[in-house]
Amino acid sequence: MKAVMIESPYHVVVTEVEDAPLRDNEVRIQVKAAGICGSDIHAYKGLHPFRKPPVIIGHEVSGEVIEVGSAVTRVKVGDKVTVEPQAGCGQCEHCLRGEINYCDNRQAPGIGKWYGTMAENFVAPEHVVFVLPPDMDHRLGALAEPLAVGVHAVRKAGIQVGEKVAVLGAGPIGLLALAAAREAGATTILATDVFDYCLDSAKTLGATHTINIKDKDNWVEEAKEHIGGPFDKVLIAVGAPGILNQALSLVKKGGRIVTIAMFHEEQSLDIMQLQGQEKEMVGCFCYTREDTLAAVALLASGRIQSEAVVTHVLPYTQAAEGFRMVCQKEDNPLKVLISFE
Numbered sequence: 001m002k003a004v005m006i007e008s009p010y011h012v013v014v015t016e017v018e019d020a021p022l023r024d025n026e027v028r029i030q031v032k033a034a035g036i037c038g039s040d041i042h043a044y045k046g047l048h049p050f051r052k053p054p055v056i057i058g059h060e061v062s063g064e065v066i067e068v069g070s071a072v073t074r075v076k077v078g079d080k081v082t083v084e085p086q087a088g089c090g091q092c093e094h095c096l097r098g099e100i101n102y103c104d105n106r107q108a109p110g111i112g113k114w115y116g117t118m119a120e121n122f123v124a125p126e127h128v129v130f131v132l133p134p135d136m137d138h139r140l141g142a143l144a145e146p147l148a149v150g151v152h153a154v155r156k157a158g159i160q161v162g163e164k165v166a167v168l169g170a171g172p173i174g175l176l177a178l179a180a181a182r183e184a185g186a187t188t189i190l191a192t193d194v195f196d197y198c199l200d201s202a203k204t205l206g207a208t209h210t211i212n213i214k215d216k217d218n219w220v221e222e223a224k225e226h227i228g229g230p231f232d233k234v235l236i237a238v239g240a241p242g243i244l245n246q247a248l249s250l251v252k253k254g255g256r257i258v259t260i261a262m263f264h265e266e267q268s269l270d271i272m273q274l275q276g277q278e279k280e281m282v283g284c285f286c287y288t289r290e291d292t293l294a295a296v297a298l299l300a301s302g303r304i305q306s307e308a309v310v311t312h313v314l315p316y317t318q319a320a321e322g323f324r325m326v327c328q329k330e331d332n333p334l335k336v337l338i339s340f341e
Contacts, residue, residue, distance in 0.1 A: 003119035004034075004319040004338060006053045009046035010327075012320040017056065020115050020123040027075055027129050028067035029083070031340045032138040033313070034117040035060035036326050037146065038173060039262060043110070044323050047264055051110040058118035058338070059085035059109045062132065062141030072126045080136060082144040084128040084292040085109045085117070101286035118319065118338050130292060133300050139313065140299050140306040142337055143176065147295040147304065148287040149260065150177035154184050155291065156284045157233045157258045161185030166223060166231045166250050167207070169238025170198035172335040173260060175205055175309055177235050182206035183298060188227050192219065193238075197332040204308040220249045231255065239263040244281070245270045253277040258284045312336040 003017045022028050037060055043051040051057065065079045075081060088095040088103035095103050110116040115123070132141045154177065159165060165186040167178045170193035181189055182205070190209040191202035199210040209226045213219040224230055230252035236243055239261040247257045248270050257280065274281065287295075298304060311334045314322045322336045 001120040002316060003056045003115065004058065004316055006044055006055050006057050008053050010044060011053075012044070012323050014317060014319060017115070017119070019121060022067060022069055022123055024069040024071040025126055026069045026123050027065055027072060027081070027126050029061065029063040029081060029122045029124065029129070030066045031061055031063045031117060031119060031122050033062045033142040033337045033339055033341075034058040035142045035146065036322055036336045036338065038171060041323070041327050042262055042264070044327060050108070055110045056116040056119060057110055058116035060142050060145045061085070061117035061122055062138040062144070063122065065129075066121065069126070074126055075129050075131055080132045080134055080138075080141065081129050082132055082141050082296065083117070083122070083124045084130065084148065084287070084289060085124070085145060086286060087125055087128060098288055098290070101288060118316065120340050130296050132296065136300065137306065138341075139310050139337060140304070143304065143306060143309060143335070144292065144295050144299060146172055146335070147176045147180065147298065148291045149173055150180040151294045151298070152287040152291040153177045153235055153258050153260045153284045154180040156282050157181075157235060157256055159184040159186050159233050162187050163232040164188040164227050166190045166192070166234045166247075167202070168192050168234065168236050168243060168247060169240075169261065170195075170202045170210075171237060172309055174235070174237030175201055175334070176304075177237055177260060178202055178207060179205045179304055180298070181233075181235065183303070186233075190223055190226060190231070192223070195329070195332070198334065201308045201334060204305060220246050223250060233258070235260060237261050239265075241265065241267070243267070245273075248273045248279060248281075251279055254279065256280040256282060258282050260284050310335045310337055313339050316340050
């Protein structure tokens with residue numbers, strides 16, 4: 001089959017590989033759409049802590065089941081599906097509590113022998129395969145995984161009805177976290193970014209206020225002026241220098257900050273503000289089955305507009321162009337999907 005591989009940093013190729021074997025408990029999915037994630041770009045740059053070139057990349061997917069193992073009972077050939085792209089050991093205390101994202105032996109596509117989703121077909125254990133409505137567009141189905149990240153972040157933040165929320169970074173993850181915050185009941189949502197087109201999408205998805213912070217030194221005060229005071233919760237979806245302390249200055253006493261972005265450089269932290277005002281800063285990594293179920297249900301409800309997030313769909317033969325586009329911000333990209341249809 002054809003597969004998209006990051007052969008070395010900044011070098012993407014389409015290559016021929018053998019189909020992955022199918023075990024009794026596994027499902028083979030004909031890939032229709034696979035998204036380029038921010039973490040895939042980290043791998044593209046050679047910076048990802050786990051996905052190292054050469055690697056068949058991708059973990060966001062929507063497709064159709066074309067083969068099932070002998071022990072599979074819940075999904076069938078012909079089902080339209082997406083995948084929660086992680087699998088735990090099933091035996092540790094975290095797995096037994098449903099916290100697969102905490103498992104020390106957690107597996108994910110593009111790590112070890114598990115091929116990524118940017119291939120003509122993708123194999124996954126049945127228990128991480130989720131059936132989508134038959135009429136759902138694959139562009140929307142491919143958003144299930146990144147939306148689950150946003151759902152998980154909102155749950156970690158404990159966002160309540162009527163709260164004021166700031167989302168720092170309006171890339172695809174920030175946008176979908178924003179949408180999840182809106183669904184959780186946040187009534188005032190401010191989004192920040194350095195690109196106006198990202199902020200336009202934030203408004204479409206429910207942001208009540210936006211600020212382009214490019215070349216602005218006083219944007220934190222401007223943000224608070226917009227809503228008449230500090231925020232209840234802050235979601236960090238960009239790993240920019242100084243962002244932790246900016247978030248601390250945005251959030252109210254006793255408020256909570258959730259870090260979603262991947263950080264590759266050290267950040268300073270105003271510990272006096274964190275401690276003296278009893279603010280909380282919480283890490284956020286991936287999702288649980290509960291988050292993925294909620295994400296699929298939200299997509300099925302029709303309340304997420306895929307066109308506000310998906311800006312480009314490219315054939316797999318143009319995958320290199322897609323990675324370059326996202327990395328260099330060419331042609332105003334948000335979510336770029338690689339199509340195998």
